[in-house]
Amino acid sequence: MHFEALEKDTKAMQTHLYRGWFTPPADGRYRFHNSCDDHCDLWLGNTPDSETDITELLNVDHWMEFRRISYSTYGNADRISDWVTLQGGQKYFIKSAHLNGGGSGHFATGVEIEQAELNPTHPRNQKEVQRLAFHTADVRETHRLTITYPTTGEIDSGTFRLQFTNPETLKRSVSDELKANMSGNSIRDRIKGYFNSVGVNTIVTKKTLNEAGEETDTKEEIKSAVYEIKLDRLVSKPSTS
């Protein structure tokens, strides 16, 4: 087996411990890459055949996509170890712990060999990574809802409902009761019934502003809340009127 655990092998709230021996194929400098969901570390022996003379090379405390090892250079430097010099053919103790919180998880460790010509056609030798993308102008249907509180700082009282009209059927739909201080996600959950019925999802963000219209998180200073309800896609017809 390779040094990894696939998603199918990793259940929620599980910890896996791995230990074994890493045998470098040649003398040289090596560094290691970790990718896991959610937490993992990596220890390596400083000297051959020793289980006690070891150093922690990596300690990763945030999740990342499956086998996204070499993209670590882009904002995830803690997933790449420093270079270490190893002797080819010697056995170095290697161990790792992987903790998965909720949902599915995974774990993998990769190895990079500096300036090596060894077996470059090995099917697992990654030689280059390219990113390809295309996109159109992101002008999504957005509804901006501003709540101005009667008194600055009194954000906990008050409820309201939102009414939607399907532009094709003209059928009206009224949301559940909404609190005036709800989070964006809570608003999204309470209005998704209507938007799902017309085939879209929404992303709702919230900003709280003071009297001067500046952003603030201090409750006593909050005068208004601005909810931005944005569709998750571009649509050819308005989703509501």
Next chain:
Amino acid sequence: MVAAKGTTKAELLLEANVQVSGPPMSGQWQIKCVYPDGAFKLTNPLNLDASSHTIQRHISEHCPFMRNRVLVHTFNSPYSHHTLGKEFYVDFMGYTEDPGQFEIVSSEENPLIGEITYIGETLIPYGKNLVFWPIPFEMLETYEEKPQMLVEIDDMPAVCHSMECEFTHIPAVGSMASFTFVEGTRTLTMTGTELPDNISKIQSITFAGSTCTISGAGEDGSLSGTEVVCVLDREPTCGTWTPALTTFLGNVPIAEGVAGQVVQCTITDVTPATDLNLLGQDNITFTGTNFPHEMEGNTFELTFTNGLSTGCNVVETKTTELICLTQKWDTNADKSQDFGMNIAINGLALTQSVSLRTKGDVQASQDITPNSASPVLKTPIVI
């Protein structure tokens, strides 16, 4: 969407304003696979919602140089829906050349519609460093010296004696220093060190496409430990062979420098040797010795020495007879000509020469009677 009237003790002031959507992206796209020399291939058009698996398959199918050498990932895309955009990563695996920059292009038949921006960039350039992810098993050894095995018999989990299913890795035992094979008696003699000292320790011996049965053991099955003699259970197959001696501790390695022994096929007759149909489809039967007993596990290369190197595909084989089906000849240049054959079986070229002659004319039927037949009753047809 409008804000409904507030129902709270204090009046809330609600304002709503709307920004309408831009047109959703539609159409199809293709990947331009650029080879190291600048040449390129285009994949078939892909839909906007193509998965990473589909993208990878299209690259493998339509860009042969990349076959099985790319991995496509779609990580957390910045685009919440395919009407907005698409992003994916291409990993090039096991390359010895720097691939060109791949590109995304709009399909000609069903072009992308929208204010499209294309992005193609190399995140990790081709270099001399080797990156293996994950660490491959060749570089790893288990911590446990006697790892437990999961045992199943007929798909049913089995319990090992004393609940221990230990598997111990050991270095290969013994070494075969030399061997001889006498074709007349089909006797194979292997010599070396730490060879099995009892028949009971041997699982199998194979040589030249045949199993081999031990001879010359003591009544109790004992062997010398330095020599194993056996007799092939059937005629050998031509090729270049070394013995495969398997004991209950695994295969016995053959010492470096021990060369394989050549077993030749012989051809005593070829039928038909004349009037070969220029359109092909003649079954040519070679009679001789040491042909393979079966098709499986053997390789055959039979071609004529004409300009087209017309092939003859083996359709049946047994140790004394091999039958192949001819392919089409050059119906003009090859008329009434004598041609030899290049025959190689299991990579070994036959040293004997054969000569076969083609027909002077293309075989053609002149008449067929009757010109119709019952779909139910048997009807003799004369050509």
